[in-house]
Amino acid sequence: MDDTKKLAIIATKGTLDWAYPPFILASTAAALGYETQIFFTFYGLQMLRKDLSCLKVSPLGNPGMPMKMPFGPKWFKDINWNIPNAVQSLIPGYESLATTLMKQTIKNNGVATIPELRELCQEAEVKFIACQMTVELFGFEHSDFIDGVEYGGAATFFEFAGETDICLFI
């Protein structure tokens, strides 16, 4: 009998912050010897695009996100920029600015980038499956996505998920 442990993840979010959990867990599971699949659906499809600059982080409506500067003296870095939602929503480019600052914070902390983690997953033979229904729903073409992605639906997901030890919805 096959005693390899298995992990299935459904990835549904399309932001920079939420791209981390699926790729971190999948790459680590693969390193631990798990056979791993990620099923990307709805906004999660963004994580499979060739160009990952579409992944952004938004502090708008996210009270859990600390807004601190990744540079300057310590007293400056320690300030939490508590900017009201109404103000954030009015400033053009606020999301892009927040994303730039977040990417710098990620770099400062020795945290891997999303393209790096995605590549590590592929090297470790994590299988990527894109939900064909949402690919069409959102008007994507297969050519928008990286090579090595398989396309399928819910039944395809269950074929593997039904055999897994761990199954996560992210």
Place this chain on the structure above:
Amino acid sequence: MNFDKELDAKGLNCPLPILRCKKALNDMTSGQILRVIATDPGSVKDFAAFAKQTGNELLTSAEAGGEYTFFIKRK
């Protein structure tokens, strides 16, 4: 302790030290020893868990001046 290969994981954060370690072990043969140096405080528990789950043996785990040193024997 003698070792056959060294991995510098200083400055890297979860899950990179484990992923790099796995990669380094892939290029080694059974019984060889890998020395890993990391600065991520979470790596202490992570390397113990990695060893336990993969069957590679964690020979020693030590901390000095904010650096964590692990000796891992390949399965």
